[in-house]
Amino acid sequence: MKMKTIAIREMLPEDVPEIAMIERSSFSAPWSETSFYSEVYNRHSITRIAELDGMIVGYICVKQIIDECHLMDLAAHPDHRKQGIATMLLNNVIADLRSDCRRMYLEVRASNAAAVKLYGKFGFKTVGIRKNYYMHPEEDAIIMMLTIEADAPAQARPK
Numbered sequence: 807m808k809m810k811t812i813a814i815r816e817m818l819p820e821d822v823p824e825i826a827m828i829e830r831s832s833f834s835a836p837w838s839e840t841s842f843y844s845e846v847y848n849r850h851s852i853t854r855i856a857e858l859d860g861m862i863v864g865y866i867c868v869k870q871i872i873d874e875c876h877l878m879d880l881a882a883h884p885d886h887r888k889q890g891i892a893t894m895l896l897n898n899v900i901a902d903l904r905s906d907c908r909r910m911y912l913e914v915r916a917s918n919a920a921a922v923k924l925y926g927k928f929g930f931k932t933v934g935i936r937k938n939y940y941m942h943p944e945e946d947a948i949i950m951m952l953t954i955e956a957d958a959p960a961q962a963r964p965k
């Protein structure tokens with residue numbers, strides 16, 4: 807039987823409606839389509855998708871500011887979670903940022919155990935809390951930071 811392979815490619819403007827559907831089923835306060843378009847067209851943003859049989863199964867948006875970057879958004883399709891998709895997307899972006907980016911920051915809802923565990927596997931450390939950062943529902947954000955070594959191998963292995 808032929809193995810199904812997940813491919814990572816650049817996000818295109820025409821991907822946005824499909825991505826926004828995954829976003830709405832992944833977050834209580836989802837990004838709008840307009841937010842994704844502005845990321846796709848922003849030359850400081852890295853925007854990529856994971857694709858399986860022509861279907862989008864995950865996406866990532868990272869903003870780069872000189873030698874720092876910020877993980878803005880990351881999700882896997884609800885029907886395709888726990889299959890290594892978020893790990894693949896993060897590894898893919900970190901590999902490309904490694905030569906000129908030394909730190910990656912992110913905010914995550916304090917109750918989002920799946921995401922906190924994922925980031926912990928990559929070596930992200932908690933560096934602060936933003937009180938009541940999120941709305942719908944109101945919740946603290948954990949601020950996490952990853953130190954990116956210029957010559958290290960990928961931080962977490964895909965399944």
Ligand SMILES: CC(C)(COP(=O)(O)OP(=O)(O)OC[C@H]1O[C@@H](n2cnc3c(N)ncnc32)[C@H](O)[C@@H]1OP(=O)(O)O)[C@@H](O)C(=O)NCCC(=O)NCCS
Pocket residue numbers: 832833880881882883886887888889890891892893894913914915918919920921923924925927
């Ligand atoms: C968090 C999320 C992106 C993980 O995506 P994924 O493709 O399922 O993650 P992976 O399969 O690459 O998992 C990698 C590791 O993350 C952790 N993890 C992922 N899902 C988990 C869950 N439901 N419970 C506990 N740990 C989980 C595990 O450590 C896992 O490794 P393991 O399977 O070897 O234990 C996904 O659950 C999602 O889209 N959630 C909704 C959106 C979201 O919260 N995004 C993050 C915002 S900061």
